[in-house]
Amino acid sequence: MDKEHKKKREYMRRWYARNLEHAREMSRKYSQKHKEANKQRSRRWNKDNAEYKKARDKKYAQGHKKEIQEHKRHFRQQLLDGYGGKCQCPGGCDITEPEFLTIDHIYRDGQQERKKNKGSYAIYKRLITEEFPKDRYRLLCHNCNSAKRYGRLCPHERKH
Numbered sequence: 799m800d801k802e803h804k805k806k807r808e809y810m811r812r813w814y815a816r817n818l819e820h821a822r823e824m825s826r827k828y829s830q831k832h833k834e835a836n837k838q839r840s841r842r843w844n845k846d847n848a849e850y851k852k853a854r855d856k857k858y859a860q861g862h863k864k865e866i867q868e869h870k871r872h873f874r875q876q877l878l879d880g881y882g883g884k885c886q887c888p889g890g891c892d893i894t895e896p897e898f899l900t901i902d903h904i905y906r907d908g909q910q911e912r913k914k915n916k917g918s919y920a921i922y923k924r925l926i927t928e929e930f931p932k933d934r935y936r937l938l939c940h941n942c943n944s945a946k947r948y949g950r951l952c953p954h955e956r957k958h
């Protein structure tokens with residue numbers, strides 16, 4: 799029995815030595831096959847999970863419309879207050895109505911940044927955590943904002 803076993807092992811050893819390439823290829827194929835299966839499994843998991851999250855968020859949004867609205871309003875108010883609470887046009891403009899105000903990206907790179915940060919919410923959230931950095935952002939009303947586009951002066955500034 800033991801002798802038989804030894805013989806078998808010896809045979810396998812020789813077989814591997816003779817078929818090294820083949821053996822390697824087989825194990826490579828094996829792991830590749832499983833790699834694909836693993837990849838697929840995690841892909842499926844991500845997809846299921848994303849759908850689950852989406853459904854959960856939707857359900858939450860439906861049941862908490864008021865809270866969400868309130869949160870958005872509060873969030874925006876925090877941002878506006880942090881940036882002075884009124885239009886910061888250097889020509890003097892005293893618009894304070896939140897509905898008229900917007901965060902101006904001084905270097906006009908808002909679009910790129912939104913892409914990088916996946917939406918403006920992420921940027922604004924960062925501005926709040928960083929305590930309202932004023933080097934790249936300022937608060938303007940929509941009128942001054944569109945007048946100052948492309949580096950032009952706002953009519954308010956021309957008056958002075």
Ligand SMILES: [Zn+2]
Pocket residue numbers: 885886887891892893938939940941942943
């Ligand atoms: Zn203004």
Ligand SMILES: [Zn+2]
Pocket residue numbers: 887888889890891941942952953954955
């Ligand atoms: Zn202005």
